[in-house]
Amino acid sequence: MKFAAIAALVTAAAALSPAMGQEQTAAEAGADTAPPRLVVAISVDQLSADIFAQHRQDFTGGFARLLSGVVFPSGYQAHAATETCPGHSTILTGNHPAHTGIIANHWFDMNLERDEPSMYCAEDTSVPGSTAEEYTVSPRTLLVPTLGDLMKAANPASRVVAVAGKDRSAVMMGGHDADQMFWPGESGFTTFADREAPASLAEINAMVATAATSDRQPLPMPEACTAYYRAIPAGDNQSVGTHLFARGPGGGRAILTTPEGDVLTLNLAADLVSEMELGQGEATDLLAISLASTDYIGHAYGTEGAEMCVQLMALDAMLGDFFARLDARGIDYVAVLTADHGGLDLPERQQIQGAPDATRLLPGFETLNERLAAETGLEAPLLRFSGPFGDFYVDRSVPEERRAEVRDRAIAMISAHPQVHRVFAREEIAAQPMPSGPPESWSTLDRLRASFNPERSGDFLVVLNPRVTPSPVALPGRYVATHGSVWDYDRRVPILFWWPGAAHFEQPLGVMTVDIMPTLASLIDLDVSQASIDGHCLDLMPGAETNCPAVPAPSSP
Template identity: 45%
Template sequence: MIRRTLLAAALALSAPSIAQNAPRPAPKLVVMIAADQFSTDLFEQYRPYYRAGLKRLSQGAVYPNGYQSHAATETCPGHATLMTGDRPARTGIIANNWVSFKGPRPGEIYCAEDEARGTFKDYVPSDVHLRVPTLGERLKMRDPNTRTVAIAGKDRAAIMMGGHRMDAIWFWRDGKGFVSTQKAAAPAAVVAANEAARAAITAPGAARPLPDFCAPISRPVKVGETSMGDGRFERPADKEALWKASPDFDTAVADLAVRMIADLKLGRGRGTDVLTVGLSATDYIGHRFGTEGSEMCIQVAALDAAVGTLLDALDATGVDYVVAFSSDHGGNDLPERERERGVPAAARVDPELAPEALGKRIAGELGWTGGQLLYGSLNGDVWLSPDLTGEWRTRVRDAAMAAWRAAPQVAAVLTAEEVRALPSPGGTPDTWTLADRQRAAYDAERSGDLFVFLKPAITPTQGGATHGSPWDYDRRVPILFWRKDLTRFEQPLPVETVDIMPSFAALVGLPLKPGEVDGRCLDIDGGAEDTCAPR
């Protein structure tokens, strides 16, 4: 009797420990929020001032040194990494645009179009160029009850995170509002969101309040004939482009996502649902105003609020959900302001270094009388004309490489042969060479013949600010996970955005074979539970 009593007491004492270490059931809803051009630099700069969504996410599993590890730090390839677990070399999404001299429409190709339909400027949004499945697709193949929904400010964000088999996809199209690649009529949620957005666009935009923490950086800087850096998003009526380059754009996207969560009862079906949300305003604001003025400061506060709105709507469902937050790439500030703040090397690129301009110069020097010699852009892929064959091809390539390598603003020029010969990079992404970074974005069918990279702080545009470089201000992005009752922690060592998808997959019990994706599972609970353990 005494032995039985002691045994029962021992089992009672051990039961909480056993239960504590047992894996939690799979979440009913997986949510990926991507804030376009939200770098680790921005995340850390404003971290003390978060009051809403970003504050809560900062109390989960925090990886401040996430990397879009590839060289092509653009919107399309970056979003494609988040829910596929693959780098551009596998997804096939090597850039926002690339040049093809074959196919139904030779010339420039947009990453999220079907070039067999429409033109480059009047394109038909499509998923045909994405070569790998997303998490939502993989879950639907396992369980048809899974529903996948993508909402975004940009078509390429919605398509690249949602994939090929979505139940609903809605993104903003200029002059049309939220539209879909699917032919179904707009549901009530979309109609209401479009009405609200149209009312905001057609009305003048009042100046936004300046948060106290924004005041120290609210100073004008002259860029050409334009002054910026102390703006507050005042705008006249009927200026859609200015509306998109304001916090109001994220408000509209978050509003639609909240409506869809409620109307579709996401997370309350028989399967695990997937929702992806692409918030694009930070990118439009960063391009127009740079990353270090009052405009971006106001935007980060508004982004915090928009993410908070999303999380509050998810909480209201009572559903067990897990959310990740990250970005497709970072961004760099206006060179004019950087020079004022102690970066003397900051400058805009010499326009004569652009591929088309350099090609014209080389044509004159070599006596070429045919068409355009070089296609593409700086900080990325450059294609030689298909008209160049034999000795002409070698002469033009060598002349272009020599000119770029002699230019003080150019850091490196690589050939496709050099990059193709490399193995897929390993180790932590902060240690990768430029060639490694380009190898992670190399596709034999789509990539260029040469890869030209400008030095840090050299902006490849003649106005505004941008991204797309292989440098860490464009590669480093925060990765944040949150789930109710998750034991919080912070991991400062480098991880990759391709690690997000396999981390989600482990939580929902979706097995991945070794090497099936580029990413690896991150154990996102700082407590006893191993969220990467098989379920």
């Protein structure tokens, strides 16, 4: 789809999209008894259950198609570390971050033999000279197999392809043995150095080059978005709420922070389906797609303005076009769509829209190391941390006999901060059993336990109060809002399944993203009973029929 076509698709809400027409034809044909030949797993980065519910009545394209299938509108990324890398690691592994090992986007490894112990979640730390900023992309940190890995182990003829707007998203969904994997690089989409590039890659990168050297006019605003078009002061003489994605030349983040980023990602995915003839072989293939523009836009402009509304209307149209391309090829496929985490709007807008307690981070964390050094007489830094919440590590320079003292002093200092909900020592988290039961009833400690990996997690973890945005200043167009907390606005995500002939129902129970992998496995007759997974199969068949394998009865004593 060309970028210019977005405007027409966004404003065509009243018309039946080609995708919806194809959907009716496929549904009339009825479901095939054979397993589908293609699994399409889509993650929309930062698509919270809240904003999805807010706009769902206005969808007419791809989202509307998915809403005609099996709908879990209030699913959960159940763990505490609601960031991109941990969230993506749950979707196709069936495991919480405690078991995937992906505890954050970045963490600290005090055993790394390099000056800076910070590491990136998709980094190959064995490469000489690697750092958390300049790294070789790799799935080495992922401790468990993905659905694609298990598919290829069962039948090497299965192909696995991942296309994403971020490298970490591609790796966490594509897994260890993907045939092709693509993410944005310096001059377009890129892949591993040892992979032969398909023709589709050159074609899409030509589009990226054109986009990077072109001006873009404002997108038209659908009628459904007019109520959100309101300027909200944020930062120094700036505002959010009325930006409609006009821009001058520029690549990278300038493209990704507009609907055009998702257009390019979906175009590449659809082109690869055609070039590789995915879904048209004897074995079932997997196409994993992660769409990043919703996240970039949420960070840059917040979640409750015209920017997010226009993005979701555009994405709805793009997904409709993408599904129509699959339909045109006659592919028998099953699709699932979810998100890696939710998100929170910027506090400046929340405060005037019914949430007066919303606020930005107060001072204190930026001087933490200096205050600790003054108290202990040791040289800073004594702590390593990526931000004011999550994992904190006592630095490896601290003498062993003083590590407990430094940790206890740090916990006391941080606990005194007025915006800190609580600080949890690693021993308390480790002693907590892995949680079970409905994720909406999990305690804060349960949520932390689902993210805790004893080999990678910090010496203590910090939880901020609800609705505290952990950046002290707003930078409109770059960073005004975020996610990452233990609170439900960051945990709740939609989970939608669709295939031709799927009987529609909606279930508001708090199912989890770790349930997606075993559910997809059941739909393609893949036995995962021997895999160690946290999720369970969701029954998508209303009535007596079920897609889930029988659970063996417990043996008699």
